[in-house]
Amino acid sequence: MTITNNGAVSETSGAGTFTVEGDIGILTIDYPPVNALSQATRQGIVSGMQAAAANPDVKAVVLICAGRTFLAGADITEFGKPPKAPSLREAQDLIENSSKPVIAAIHGTALGGGLEVAMCCHYRVGVESAKCGLPEVLIGVLPGAGGTQRLPRLVGVEKGLDMIVNGTHVPAKECLAMGLLDALVPEGELRSSAIAFAKKVLAENRPLRKVRDLDDKIAAVRGKPEIFAAVRKANAKKFRGLPAPEACIQCVEAAVNGSFEDGLATERRLFQQLVTGTESIAQRYAFFAQREAAKIPGIPADTPLVDVKKVGIIGAGTMGGGIAMNFANVGIPVILVETAQAALDRGLGVIRKNYENSAKKGRFTQEEVEKRMALLTGTLEMEQLADCDLVIEAVFENMAVKKEIFGKLDRIVKPGAVLATNTSALDVNEIASAATSRPEAVVGMHFFSPANVMKLLEVVRGAKTSDTALATAMHIGKKIGKVAAISGVCPGFIGNRILSARGAQAHAMLMEGAMPWDIDQVLYDFGMPMGPYAMSDLAGLDLGWSKDKSKSSTIREVLCEMDRRGQKTGAGYYDYDENRNARPSEVTKKVILDFMAKEGRTPREIGKDEILERCIYAMVNEGAKILEEGIALRASDIDVVWLNGYGWPVYRGGPMFYADTVGLDNVVAKLKEYGPRMGANFKISPLLEKMAADGKKFVRT
Numbered sequence: 001m002t003i004t005n006n007g008a009v010s011e012t013s014g015a016g017t018f019t020v021e022g023d024i025g026i027l028t029i030d031y032p033p034v035n036a037l038s039q040a041t042r043q044g045i046v047s048g049m050q051a052a053a054a055n056p057d058v059k060a061v062v063l064i065c066a067g068r069t070f071l072a073g074a075d076i077t078e079f080g081k082p083p084k085a086p087s088l089r090e091a092q093d094l095i096e097n098s099s100k101p102v103i104a105a106i107h108g109t110a111l112g113g114g115l116e117v118a119m120c121c122h123y124r125v126g127v128e129s130a131k132c133g134l135p136e137v138l139i140g141v142l143p144g145a146g147g148t149q150r151l152p153r154l155v156g157v158e159k160g161l162d163m164i165v166n167g168t169h170v171p172a173k174e175c176l177a178m179g180l181l182d183a184l185v186p187e188g189e190l191r192s193s194a195i196a197f198a199k200k201v202l203a204e205n206r207p208l209r210k211v212r213d214l215d216d217k218i219a220a221v222r223g224k225p226e227i228f229a230a231v232r233k234a235n236a237k238k239f240r241g242l243p244a245p246e247a248c249i250q251c252v253e254a255a256v257n258g259s260f261e262d263g264l265a266t267e268r269r270l271f272q273q274l275v276t277g278t279e280s281i282a283q284r285y286a287f288f289a290q291r292e293a294a295k296i297p298g299i300p301a302d303t304p305l306v307d308v309k310k311v312g313i314i315g316a317g318t319m320g321g322g323i324a325m326n327f328a329n330v331g332i333p334v335i336l337v338e339t340a341q342a343a344l345d346r347g348l349g350v351i352r353k354n355y356e357n358s359a360k361k362g363r364f365t366q367e368e369v370e371k372r373m374a375l376l377t378g379t380l381e382m383e384q385l386a387d388c389d390l391v392i393e394a395v396f397e398n399m400a401v402k403k404e405i406f407g408k409l410d411r412i413v414k415p416g417a418v419l420a421t422n423t424s425a426l427d428v429n430e431i432a433s434a435a436t437s438r439p440e441a442v443v444g445m446h447f448f449s450p451a452n453v454m455k456l457l458e459v460v461r462g463a464k465t466s467d468t469a470l471a472t473a474m475h476i477g478k479k480i481g482k483v484a485a486i487s488g489v490c491p492g493f494i495g496n497r498i499l500s501a502r503g504a505q506a507h508a509m510l511m512e513g514a515m516p517w518d519i520d521q522v523l524y525d526f527g528m529p530m531g532p533y534a535m536s537d538l539a540g541l542d543l544g545w546s547k548d549k550s551k552s553s554t555i556r557e558v559l560c561e562m563d564r565r566g567q568k569t570g571a572g573y574y575d576y577d578e579n580r581n582a583r584p585s586e587v588t589k590k591v592i593l594d595f596m597a598k599e600g601r602t603p604r605e606i607g608k609d610e611i612l613e614r615c616i617y618a619m620v621n622e623g624a625k626i627l628e629e630g631i632a633l634r635a636s637d638i639d640v641v642w643l644n645g646y647g648w649p650v651y652r653g654g655p656m657f658y659a660d661t662v663g664l665d666n667v668v669a670k671l672k673e674y675g676p677r678m679g680a681n682f683k684i685s686p687l688l689e690k691m692a693a694d695g696k697k698f699v700r701t
């Protein structure tokens with residue numbers, strides 16, 4: 001198609017439109033939502049570059065994108081499917097080998113294949129809010145379109161490697177400093193500034209710089225393998241179980257030690273290996289599961305939302321303070337309510353200290369600390385919350401206290417506001433209906449500790465929660481950087497209910513002869529950050545324990561009575577040295593064996609397979625019950641909860657995804673085999689049994 005507009009000529013092909021303005025060709029890609037490099041986008045680039053080459057009036061080309069972002073990467077949904085022409089390589093070659101300079105004009109995010117295309121351009125300009133990154137490692141692959149070869153040539157090996165193995169999105173200012181961008185241009189003026197830049201390139205007769213030909217930055221580390229060894233060592237824990245980071249490092253090593261073409265060949269070979277591996281399949285599944293979790297069946301995307309301009313938080317303790325930081329971080333003012341000035345001062349002091357620590361680590365400036373602190377005010381009067389759009393109650397878990405608070409909020413807070421409870425266990429319906437006259441405004445917002453760090457937000461939908469309250473909680477969750485998933489009302493909601501099912505099996509095995517460190521080791525080796533007993537020691541065994549009421553009736557009570565209350569007392573299930581290094585404890589072992597003897601139990605050897613299967617399959621079984629009761633909307637939401645709130649290893653996709661990989665029939669067969677050992681109250685989920693019998697899977701990949 002050719003149209004004329006003020007003398008400008010346009011041709012559209014695929015997702016690309018090529019326009020000529022004077023002697024500059026402008027290739028605009030418009031492929032919502034994120035301009036992924038799907039077939040249509042690749043076609044658009046190829047046709048646009050061919051049009052540029054064929055037009056003698058065109059002396060330089062600007063590559064720019066419509067919508068919210070520059071090219072956000074390869075189309076992940078095309079992975080594993082037969083390739084469709086033209087290839088990304090073809091599009092890149094046309095740009096890099098163009099005899100006319102090509103300038104990438106970047107806004108939003110230039111990610112993965114998108115940045116790899118930009119690095120084939122001869123120059124790159126971007127607005128200050130833009131970010132660049134090679135996040136392929138986060139979906140279990142590597143930059144497979146020359147990114148591992150070009151980025152180190154452009155920005156140096158150490159910076160390039162850091163970006164590639166961590167998948168970080170780097171702000172434009174830093175990109176400029178490291179040489180990834182050639183100029184920053186004013187916000188809102190990207191198109192005109194990129195055209196001006198192109199004209200300058202022409203006027204100054206600047207060279208057609210090909211990144212592939214640069215050598216000085218990689219030559220600087222040639223013969224220095226210690227640089228790669230240091231990255232491997234520093235990240236060993238973080239990369240545990242993940243094949244992609246090591247493959248990324250090998251590609252950059254190839255960039256340093258061989259020719260560009262050999263490096264590309266290594267990159268392509270390793271990409272192919274990774275893309276078909278279960279780890280990457282799991283990571284790609286997790287990417288889409290997370291986005292799916294934001295969609296609420298039956299609630300249209302245009303449901304009216306409460307515009308949250310001011311937030312009230314009740315309780316300035318660890319939880320309330322952490323929650324408050326999330327809002328201040330995105331510029332939303334918060335009022336924190338406490339019952340005593342000392343508690344309020346302490347809470348605000350802790351927040352300031354957290355921010356100052358971040359500033360010391362260089363995450364932001366001291367000025368930014370003050371800016372965020374200025375958004376936080378404290379009060380002892382709940383009446384101050386009257387004009388808040390969202391109030392989150394974050395006091396200790398006591399139904400009577402929560403009801404009293406919600407009763408007051410009902411009288412104080414303006415109509416239309418959302419009233420949320422951060423309870424991790426209590427009945428949201430009871431809080432909503434018994435304490436307020438507006439149960440439709442009440443929703444659970446269950447944050448995970450530390451609330452300013454942990455990604456997960458369980459949004460708990462009460463029986464009467466309105467569509468607006470639910471959608472607002474989900475929306476604000478995303479705004480503050482959380483991964484939000486919806487749960488219905490039940491004890492423990494999705495995450496903690498499954499944790500309890502695992503805990504019950506762990507405890508049962510403890511009483512059969514497995515030691516805490518045996519169980520923890522198996523779960524750690526599976527990929528969890530720690531097992532339940534190391535976790536208990538970290539959190540403190542005395543959470544909810546009271547000396548006066550303690551009756552030596554459980555192992556935990558006995559340990560607390562011995563002042564083995566976890567890491568903080570130097571001993572819990574484990575013994576700790578002065579650096580908090582854990583080692584198995586003879587004392588704990590004796591406590592457990594004595595307990596067993598008292599109950600007439602004889603310890604037996606429990607194999608690693610049994611430990612793993614009983615722990616994990618009990619979780620799967622609970623997940624299936626959660627699904628059949630309608631507590632979770634989708635099996636993938638359960639995975640999202642465990643991936644983002646409990647450290648489930650992303651390369652195993654989540655408990656429900658993992659169960660599919662094992663085979664549901666195998667899971668059910670094992671649960672039946674363990675039979676009574678699973679506990680008197682343990683029942684196999686009918687849904688799980690039926691799905692296993694029907695040969696079904698929980699999730700789609």
Ligand code: 3H9
Pocket residue numbers: 033034036069072073074075076077088109111112113114116135136139142143144145147288291292
């Ligand atoms: C790669 O490039 C490999 C190459 O090196 C080599 C190949 C040979 N593909 O996140 P959002 C969808 S690997 C397909 O909610 P935001 C997403 O599912 C790729 N679909 O928006 C969602 O769909 P829906 C490297 C994609 O504004 C919608 O777009 N690149 C892709 O919060 C909106 O997404 C990456 O890994 C994709 N690449 O964040 C970047 N990306 O509406 C991955 C998004 O149906 N993407 N969708 O639910 C992101 O990080 C974020 O989407 C982004 C926008 C920051 C861009």
